[in-house]
Amino acid sequence: MYPVLSCLALSPIIIFYHLLICNIIRNRDISIKAMFTSFLLFFISVFVYLNFYLDIDISPYIFICVFSTSISICLIYMECFSMVCRGFSMRIITDIHKNNGLRVEEIISGYSDGRGIEWLLKKRIDGLVKFGFLIQNNNKLLVKSLTIVSIIKLSEIYKDLLKIGKGGV
Amino acid sequence: MSTSILVLFSILVNVVFFILHFCVWRFKKNNSPKLGLLSLIFLTTYVIFCFSFFVFFNMSIDKHFWLTAPTSFCIFILYLHFYIGMLKSVSLRIMSEIIARNEMNIDIRELKKIYSFEKMVEPRLNLLVTNKWLRVKNNKYYCTKLSKNIAFINLLFHKLFRLNITG
Numbered sequence: 001m002y003p004v005l006s007c008l009a010l011s012p013i014i015i016f017y018h019l020l021i022c023n024i025i026r027n028r029d030i031s032i033k034a035m036f037t038s039f040l041l042f043f044i045s046v047f048v049y050l051n052f053y054l055d056i057d058i059s060p061y062i063f064i065c066v067f068s069t070s071i072s073i074c075l076i077y078m079e080c081f082s083m084v085c086r087g088f089s090m091r092i093i094t095d096i097h098k099n100n101g102l103r104v105e106e107i108i109s110g111y112s113d114g115r116g117i118e119w120l121l122k123k124r125i126d127g128l129v130k131f132g133f134l135i136q137n138n139n140k141l142l143v144k145s146l147t148i149v150s151i152i153k154l155s156e157i158y159k160d161l162l163k164i165g166k167g168g169v
Numbered sequence: 170m171s172t173s174i175l176v177l178f179s180i181l182v183n184v185v186f187f188i189l190h191f192c193v194w195r196f197k198k199n200n201s202p203k204l205g206l207l208s209l210i211f212l213t214t215y216v217i218f219c220f221s222f223f224v225f226f227n228m229s230i231d232k233h234f235w236l237t238a239p240t241s242f243c244i245f246i247l248y249l250h251f252y253i254g255m256l257k258s259v260s261l262r263i264m265s266e267i268i269a270r271n272e273m274n275i276d277i278r279e280l281k282k283i284y285s286f287e288k289m290v291e292p293r294l295n296l297l298v299t300n301k302w303l304r305v306k307n308n309k310y311y312c313t314k315l316s317k318n319i320a321f322i323n324l325l326f327h328k329l330f331r332l333n334i335t336g
Contacts, residue, residue, distance in 0.1 A: 004235050022330045031330050061172045065236050068243035075246045079253075084326045084335065089293060090319070091336035093302060093312060097320035101311045108290060112336035120336060121284050124259050125277070133264060142274040143267050152264050155255055162194045167255055168262025 002054060003062050007046050007069040014077055017041045035081055039074045046070060088120075175233050178218065179240035183248065186214040202256055204249070211245045259284075 017038035022031055046066060050056045058066075083090050091112055096102050102110065111117045125141065128134040135142045143149060159167060189210050197203075215238070222228045255261065266283055267275045294310065297303040302316040312320060327335060 001235050068239035072243045072246045093316045094320045094323050096310055097312045101309045103309050128260055139277045140274045152268050164256055168259045
């Protein structure tokens with residue numbers, strides 16, 4: 001019980017580490033890497049706390065308890081941070097709040113502080129091209145990797161089985 | 170009871186959870202994540218498994234709650250990430266649209282039609298209004314009290330984490 005509860009009690013330290021790294025390094029592209037670094041620091045903190053402060057012997061049983069709890073906490077944090085960084089609804093709500101109300105056309109053209117919905121699509125495409133998932137040839141986008149094709153086809157089978165539609169909206 | 174049996178128990182809980190999830194989702198309209206229902210299915214599966222192990226194998230899983238619960242929950246959360254990714258990922262949808270074409274390529278203009286206002290923004294605005302995150306007045310969208318607070322916290326996080334470009 002104590003290892004899991006200790007893990008839960010120490011979880012706010014992730015935010016502290018994350019903020020610390022983001023504000024020390026001050027590079028706007030570092031937030032995701034900083035998040036994973038803060039996860040690692042969190043794991044280390046938990047094990048140090050259990051081993052040295054609570055004097056608990058880290059048996060395989062205890063290790064699995066703590067590791068599972070830590071991973072769950074980190075995944076929940078990752079999801080929340082992802083919503084803050086990339087959430088579509090969150091961004092729309094934020095734009096409307098900043099502008100004290102927006103019309104539909106203003107939401108589309110002013111999405112993400114005036115960048116527009118088209119910027120959103122361009123950002124996703126640029127990301128996919130950068131990581132080699134897509135090839136951009138003038139105005140055309142191509143997929144050449146057979147691995148990517150297989151993964152996408154498997155994802156479509158999964159979506160068909162669960163009847164969740166095409167997704168992405 | 171050995172640790173490996175308890176880990177296996179957690180894996181089995183999630184296997185049965187997925188089977189139930191699959192069965193329920195085949196009969197429902199699933200254009201929203203339905204995280205509440207997923208969590209309910211998972212919790213119910215876990216409780217039923219604990220009870221079954223006690224009745225049929227005379228194993229008190231509750232004594233090992235602090236291992237089986239986090240491990241089962243961890244696997245569930247991993248699956249949830251995967252599921253939400255499949256449901257919401259714009260990148261995945263873009264690649265699916267490209268692969269669906271014969272030559273596996275698409276014109277960007279064609280992609281913009283798929284991600285037009287009608288297909289992307291309007292359903293999301295309607296959902297936000299239905300869930301009372303936004304309200305409509307004279308063709309303008311406004312935040313409700315709840316979403317104002319959320320937006321304020323979001324902007325605070327942008328400042329604290331130095332996030333200049335989001336969305």
